Amino acid sequence: MNITTINDASNDENGLVSMISVSGGGGHGGVEEVALKKGPWTMAEDAILIDYVTNNGEGNWNAVQRNTWLARCGKSCRLRWANHLRPNLKKGSFSHDEEKLIVLFHSQFGNKWARMAALLPGRTDNEIKNYWNTRVKRFQRQGLPLYLDEHDQPTRPTIPSPCVTPTRSNTNTFIDSNFLHQNHHGYGHNHNHVFKSSLELDSLVLESKSPISPTAQQSHHSPLSSPLNHRQPPSSSPHHFMDPTPSNSNPQLSSLSFTFQKPTSVLDSALRFKRYRSYPNFSLYHLPSITPYSTSAPSDQIDLDAFRFPQQHSSSFSPQYFQTPLLDYERIVSPSTFVFSSKLEQHSNQFSQPQLQPEIMHHDIEFNDPTFQTSSGLLGDFQFDAQALASGHNSKKRSYFSLNEGNDVFDGYQNFEDTYWFSTSGVNPKEEASELSKSMNEDIAKFLKVMPSTMQGTEGNNNSEAEVSNVQSSSVTIDDNFGLDMKPIASLFPLTNATNHNKSQGYYYYWDNLPGLC
DNA sequence: AAGCGCAGCAACCGCCACGCC
DNA sequence: CGGCGTGGCGGTTGCTGCGCT
Numbered sequence: 001m002n003i004t005t006i007n008d009a010s011n012d013e014n015g016l017v018s019m020i021s022v023s024g025g026g027g028h029g030g031v032e033e034v035a036l037k038k039g040p041w042t043m044a045e046d047a048i049l050i051d052y053v054t055n056n057g058e059g060n061w062n063a064v065q066r067n068t069w070l071a072r073c074g075k076s077c078r079l080r081w082a083n084h085l086r087p088n089l090k091k092g093s094f095s096h097d098e099e100k101l102i103v104l105f106h107s108q109f110g111n112k113w114a115r116m117a118a119l120l121p122g123r124t125d126n127e128i129k130n131y132w133n134t135r136v137k138r139f140q141r142q143g144l145p146l147y148l149d150e151h152d153q154p155t156r157p158t159i160p161s162p163c164v165t166p167t168r169s170n171t172n173t174f175i176d177s178n179f180l181h182q183n184h185h186g187y188g189h190n191h192n193h194v195f196k197s198s199l200e201l202d203s204l205v206l207e208s209k210s211p212i213s214p215t216a217q218q219s220h221h222s223p224l225s226s227p228l229n230h231r232q233p234p235s236s237s238p239h240h241f242m243d244p245t246p247s248n249s250n251p252q253l254s255s256l257s258f259t260f261q262k263p264t265s266v267l268d269s270a271l272r273f274k275r276y277r278s279y280p281n282f283s284l285y286h287l288p289s290i291t292p293y294s295t296s297a298p299s300d301q302i303d304l305d306a307f308r309f310p311q312q313h314s315s316s317f318s319p320q321y322f323q324t325p326l327l328d329y330e331r332i333v334s335p336s337t338f339v340f341s342s343k344l345e346q347h348s349n350q351f352s353q354p355q356l357q358p359e360i361m362h363h364d365i366e367f368n369d370p371t372f373q374t375s376s377g378l379l380g381d382f383q384f385d386a387q388a389l390a391s392g393h394n395s396k397k398r399s400y401f402s403l404n405e406g407n408d409v410f411d412g413y414q415n416f417e418d419t420y421w422f423s424t425s426g427v428n429p430k431e432e433a434s435e436l437s438k439s440m441n442e443d444i445a446k447f448l449k450v451m452p453s454t455m456q457g458t459e460g461n462n463n464s465e466a467e468v469s470n471v472q473s474s475s476v477t478i479d480d481n482f483g484l485d486m487k488p489i490a491s492l493f494p495l496t497n498a499t500n501h502n503k504s505q506g507y508y509y510y511w512d513n514l515p516g517l518c
Numbered sequence: 519a520a521g522c523g524c525a526g527c528a529a530c531c532g533c534c535a536c537g538c539c
Numbered sequence: 540c541g542g543c544g545t546g547g548c549g550g551t552t553g554c555t556g557c558g559c560t
Binding site: 038075076080127131 | 529531
């Protein structure tokens, strides 16, 4: 089918319409013209798109235009869905923590908006891009270096990347001194806000020849330029923020000199990132698509205590940042939870957030059921969900139910504030959940296998210790929809050993030193 | 009140990668 | 192997609201 777009700005309520010629299909060469609308989406269009995706799943966006009267091109539909209509989108301005993360990510990835979005659940690449562009404009106008946090003192010098002198040939890194000041857990003296890691690391020294004022730095290192632009070669691993400690041994190093840590081979593999891609048969009402693995340790051999995500006590940490990118539940809400805003506006982006969408996506759970006492943090939740589903276990805040929505019946279960919906295919939810549980357990096992051994508390955890002894890669692929790059995650969350949590199976590691989130 | 600049946001466009045939 | 369709990504544009003059 050939589609020709003809711009015609004369015949649309918004003054934006394109005429496309749709030909082919039957070989008659017949051409039917379809007016493709452009411009802002209306609520009616949104409703059509939501309905279509609900019934047909994501993907095949051009079919939307073919199968509905929605006169939008596939790209426009995909964009509208991804940026405004899909569940779990977080609207509103970025929090300060998110802003810092964006700066952090940009210093690592450059203009890789989609990549950043994958690390900021609920945020879209477009949002991040817009935020960054706005930030660029603002900082440029104010003459501030881009990688200087706006809440910090503007006089704080930034290490410009051209002056960075790695001591190891395989390192090409940029680190902004700004980030070295943002962790308040405190190690060292002059630069006591450094990132403490328990990883065994090589060290490298970054040296700044001289302090550079923001103004001077601007001319030297344009705020518009990402550190990535200065990397040679650009394809090298942009691994930064690794456990910097003051370097006082070298008298040539000024206060802008730091020694920070480079991970060993475990975290040294190439950055790996995988685009999300929907299954062709993806259903909006499916629980997460999990690809079973044939060889994995059963879950009962995995001590999930060895892997804990941040707890509430860490004031600087927002665990929801990493919930979605790590293990994307595809938390789905019923279309009934889409409600129209009472405030009528011209555009149609006023669907309120799904009411069931949790503002805080993580659960910090203390279960009474000993079955789940070993599960905590993200993986714990993950396993909990699967096991509870499989077992049919109903905790106080979890229940199965069905919901009649017109002619449709949706099966679901509720876990605290979160509601999960899954298919109405007739599969017994528990059977489906049982398979899901197995797959999840296998995924968790696989996940743990490739985790750096230093990320796992191994005391009293011989099984997993053995499993992780031959770690070769830091990348984890949970399924086709999911690629996890452990490296930036690990570098963002240096591990500390919380020894005062004396559970029977050993000690925990906490990810509680998120830099820049204080 | 009008004009202007700016911030924020939504959406489009071009390019490219990938899979399929 | 090349053409084609599809989708993803990054750059860019345009619109709207708001504050300031």
